[in-house]
Amino acid sequence: MSDRRDFFGKALGAFAGLGALGALYAAKRTWDPLPSVKAAGFTTIDLSQAEENVLYTEMWRGKPIFVLKVPKKDQKAYEDKRLIEVGGDKFFIAIGLCTHLGCIPAYYPDQYKFICACHGGQFNAAGEVLKSPPPSPLVIPPFKVDGKKVVLGEAGPEYKKLKEAGLVA
Amino acid sequence: MAHFDPNAKPFSHQWMNDRLAVDTLKRVLSTEYWIPKNINFLWAMGMILAATFGVLLISGIFLLMYYIPDTQLAFDSVNHTIMGEVGYGWLWRHMHGVAASVVFLIIYIHMFTGIYYGSYKRGRELIWLSGMLLFVTFSAEAFSGYMLPWGQMSYWAGMVITNLFSLGSLDFQGLVEWIRGDYVPGQAFLGRFFMLHVVLLPLAIMGLIVLHFGTLRIPHVNNQDGEEIDFEAEAEKWKAGLRKESKVIPFNPVFMSKDVFVLGIYFIIYFYLVFYHFEFAMDPVNFDPADPLKTPPHIYPEWYFLWSYEILRPFPKDPGLVAFGFAQVIFFLLPFLDRSPNVAPANRRGPFKIWFWVLLVDMIVLTIMGKVPPMGIYTTIGTIAAWVFILLWVALPFITKMEKPIRGQK
Structure with missing residues (x-):
């Protein structure tokens, strides 16, 4: 039983x-995430009109993207290996969210610095950390250089090279 | 076999008694639920919390009728429709917002009363643990509710808090995107936090309140001296008419009459805030609609989360997260970290007296430092206060182990 x-x-x-x-x-x-959200694909940015030391903010997958034609005056940032060469100029392109907790840092052109208001983190004009708490540089999204344009969301040879060198984040 | 008197008139006392045992229920739950005489107004905080939860539930029901959980419409449904068009909509919103803020002040008073009088030991461990679960669900309820107006602070608080789940260098971006249902907070995020706020979490809270009351029934509430009362014997005295000699009173109507008096004073203050000072619960930054491309210059949580936020802030990312996680769970362990058998007010417990007051002051300092911008001297004070908080809890088992037994206690 x-x-x-x-x-x-x-x-x-x-x-x-x-x-x-x-x-x-x-x-x-x-x-x-819904398929329609995931499929929200690629952003193309035209860099031909960009001015030096002026920050442009674009949008990719709902995230802000920083585009900065790095000024030659900031020598350290200008020599940084993370910069992307497009048409002879050097650009810093990254996801504009602080790697600490995702706030958007503001760019101070006179200091060539990004400063995050949330927890006081600082980055130079190539996105490298100058002051913690952010643990790592600003993240470079997958990109492909196409003439004077850059396509975000697609990993081109330049991106793959950076990634292999461990420089994208 | 139950006996149903065929002559009892429908809904008469006996008719109800036969079917629902109303007399037994009333006796067990109120007229013979015994409360010690030796208590003070701090013992009324539980009832104030229950009443405030009732206010939140009722005002929330009215808000729910016009609120629209859509990223395009949410902001206007709150700030235009409810505040401007709905008759007395402003009243429900201000009652809801002020109660959500005040409820945490009362929770903290309730918690620190328990810590001061040692009301988490000697059979009362489950009261403490179920209370801490309520604190956590109330926190989640407050956070999810804060998302709903979809203002700048809603959006960016949502961004920062969900990012915590990437767990620092473990970099669980997939988990963060799963929680949001998107790469950034969006429609999926608003929809699910709306569901959590109006259905799942309130249900959990109601269940936990029942559990919290249940855990109280057998050990009974503590008293001002931590005295171990023989509730059966004292109850017999009361029932025999020796009301002066008995150390206890029945919950209803004797204790309730005092409770309701404190409740009356509380509601006078509460409605004063609702009508004349509601703005303290309404962050001006949240009156700007959410903008994913613009972080407000200074992001801070509501005042009741500031102390744990300040424990996160002064450290680098990974240690900060560990410290934050520590702060979230450590209060749960209080009954087990306190190694002393004494159940007594903190001021009679030697070093624990210092521990208690340092903890209280430290949490107030952390709260203030969490509000000011992270720079200069504030960073230093915040870092020290965060370390003090951690070290206090590390020291607790040792200082309570050394504590001398108080005379007359086992």
């Missing part, structure tokens, strides 16, 4: 457990 009851208990438990797992998976999938 109790063997039968044990068996029914286990069978019920097993089926209920399977159902719970299935429901959990469905719940997890419901919270995943």
Whole structure:
């Protein structure tokens, strides 16, 4: 008698457990980013009109993108290996979110510096950390150079080279 | 076999008793639930919290009728429709906002009362733990509610808090994107936090309140001296008419009459704030619509989260997260980190007295430092206060282990 009851208990438990797992998976999938969100693809930025030491903010996948034609005066930033050469000029292109907790740092052209108001982090004109708490430089998104334009969201050979050298983030 | 008197008139006392045992329920839950006499107004905070939750629920129901959880419409549905068009919409919003802020002040008073009188020991551990679970769910409820007006502070607080789940250098971007349902806070994010705020979390809170009351029933509430009262014996005295000699009073109507008096004073202050000083609960920055391309110059949480935010801030990313995680869970461990058997007010417990007051002052300092911009002397004070908080909890087992037993206590 109790063997039968044990068996029914286990069978019920097993089926209920399977159902719970299935429901959990469905719940997890419901919270995943929607395909339409994921497909929100590529942003093309035309750099031919960019002026030196003026910060342009573009948008890619809902995130702000910093575009800065790095001034030659800031020699250290100008020599940085993370810069992207387009048409003979050197550009700093990165996701404009502080790597600490995702605030948008502001650019101070006279100091050639990005300063984050949230927790006081600072970056130079090539996105390298000058003052913590940010643990790493501003992140360079996947990009492809196309003449005087840059396409974000597509990994071109220049991006792959930076990535192999461990310089994108 | 239950007995149903066929002659009892429908809905008469006996008819109800036969079907619902109303007399037994009333006795067990109120007229013979015993409260010590030796308590003060701080013992009324629980009822104030329950009443404030009721106010939040009712005002929330009215707000829910006009609020629209859509990133394009949410801001105007709150700031234009509810505030400008709906009759008395402003009243519900200000009641909701002020209660959400004040409820945390009362929670902190309730917590520190418990810590001061040692009301988390000797059978009362589950009261403390269920209370801490309530604190966490209230925090989640407050955060999710703060997202809904979709102003600048909603958006950027949402950004910063969800980014915490990348867990620093572990860089769980996938987890962050899963929580948001997008690369940045957007429609999916607003929709799910709306659901959490109006359904799932309130349900969890109501369940936890029942659990919290349940954990209180057997150990009973503590008293001003931490005295171990024989509730059965004292209750017998009361029932025998020895009301002066008995150390206890029934919850209803004797204790409730005092509770309601404190509640009355509380609601006078609360409605004064609602009508004349609601602005303290309404951050001006949140009256700008959310703009994903512009961070406000200074991001700070509401005052009740500032102390834990300040523990995160002075450290580099990973240690900061560890310290923040420590601050979030450490209060749960209080009943187990306090190694002393004494249940007594802190001022009679030697070094624990100093521990208690330093902790209280340190949390106030952390709160103030969390509000000011992170620069100069403030960073230094904040860093020291964060370290003091951590060291206090590390020291707690040792100083309570050394504590001498108080005479008359086991």
